[in-house]
Amino acid sequence: MLTISSLTKKVFPVRRFTTFVSISTLILLVTSSAWGQQRILLHNLCDEPSGRVYSTGDRFLRSGRYLCLGERINPQNGSAVKVLCFLNRKILYFQQNTVFNTQICAPPPNEAVQCSVLNIVSCPHDYKGPDDEKNAPIVTSPYGSSIINNRPQISWHSVAGADSYTVVVKGNGVEWKADVKNTTSLPYPQEQKELQYGNTYTITVISNHGDQPLNYSPLVVHLLSLDDVQHISDQVKQIKDLGLPPDEAAFRDLDAIYMSKLLLDESIKTLIARVVAGSQNPTLYRLLGDRYLGALLPEEAEQTYTIAAQLALSSSNTSELSKVKSGLKLVKWLKDR
Structure with a gap:
């Protein structure tokens, strides 16, 4: 185991003027608004970006550019602007002028507790406290309960007094075990059938001393479709x-x-x-x-x-x-x- 560690949308109020606003003035206003949006990132006026543009369909925003809450998205006629919202992790498509705000890009209501120590139910596997962990080879990799690698590396915490470990993998169409010594990691054996997409498997690591098992730690993983x-x-x-x-x-x-996911x-x-x-x-x-x-x-x-x-x-x-x-x-x- 590696030990490591708004733009405020510029609204030009619609008022009745006693004089004409020339076309060149309107162009200047629109251009100034677009430049104002660009300055947000150029001058770090946005404390933390909330999204990124992923297409070339906007009149002013280039592909790859950060988005701040409050910025306006301006699709070209017939184009859709693709945006990744960092906060809710969604890909969004815009075909009309839209202000990128908290109604569009905001974390889910339970984001603060999703998959965290404040909401154990949503986390990948049951946590074992210090007393429960004694002699238990806690599986550390794969991390979490959802995976996309059908031949995952399997790793676990070492156990005091253990001189070997047994890794057991079971699930739809797959069942094998391997004995391991002098390491706490096992590459998925090439000779074994790979995990099947859309199925759930149990990875269990057993700590041994001689011929006697000491303890075990299971991890249930689901391979995405x-x-x-x-x-x-x-x-x-x-x-x-x-x-x-x-x-x-x-x-x-x-x-x-x-x-x-x-x-x-x-x-x-x-x-x-x-x-x-x-x-x-x-x-x-x-x-x-x-x-x-x-x-x-x-x-x-x-x-x-x-x-x-x-x-x-x-x-x-x-x-x-x-x-x-x-x-x-x-x-x-x-x-x-």
């Missing part, structure tokens, strides 16, 4: 085709797409890849901590939050530091359950 997997793959390809900065793509766009496994592994690449972005580490909490792995979350806090402090990022502190409070709450 082939249609869902293809849809996710198409969205990921479009993100990569935009050529975004890698950290930005990982913690905003890719995370939004993966978490739209609660794919903690894909999100966590994407964020870890950026950590391995040397990222020093506090937002990326903080989000990784959030996702570890979603997978009910408080130790990993705490390690990552600690690094995020250090990076936020060194860069004077008070917003991220506040979010990290909230995450650490949740870690403590989970450990004290």
Whole structure:
């Protein structure tokens, strides 16, 4: 296991003028409004972007550009503007002039507690407290209960006193087991049949001492349907085709797409890849901590939050530091359950 850690829409009031407004003046007003929208991102007037444009159908907004709440979307005649809302993780299409606001792009009502320590029911698997974890090889990968990889890497926490482990995978059309020594990770065996899309499987890791089993830890995972997997793959390809900065793509766009299906496994592994690449972005580490909490792995979350806090402090990022502190409070709450 890797230890890491409005634009205010410019409304020109409709009034009765005693003089004509020339066509050139109207063009200037429209152009100024568009430039005002562009200045939002150029001058960081938006504290945190809420979406991104994913098409070329807007008259002013280029593909790949961030969107802030309050900005106007201006589709060209006959065109639809494709937008990814980071807050509700939805792909939206606009064919009419629309203000991108909280009615359109807002987190679901239960977003604050979805798949977190505040709502254990929605999380991937049952959390075991410190006493229950003793001698239990908690499965750490795949992360979460929804996956798209039909040959997932299987990992678990080591157990004191165990000298071997037995991995058992069972489900529709698949049943195999493997004995493992001197490691807490097992690549999916190439000789075994892969998991089938749209089916549910149980991955169980048993800790052993000699011939005696010590304890076990099961994880139930559901493989998305082939249609869902293809849809996710198409969205990921479009993100990569935009050529975004890698950290930005990982913690905003890719995370939004993966978490739209609660794919903690894909999100966590994407964020870890950026950590391995040397990222020093506090937002990326903080989000990784959030996702570890979603997978009910408080130790990993705490390690990552600690690094995020250090990076936020060194860069004077008070917003991220506040979010990290909230995450650490949740870690403590989970450990004290």
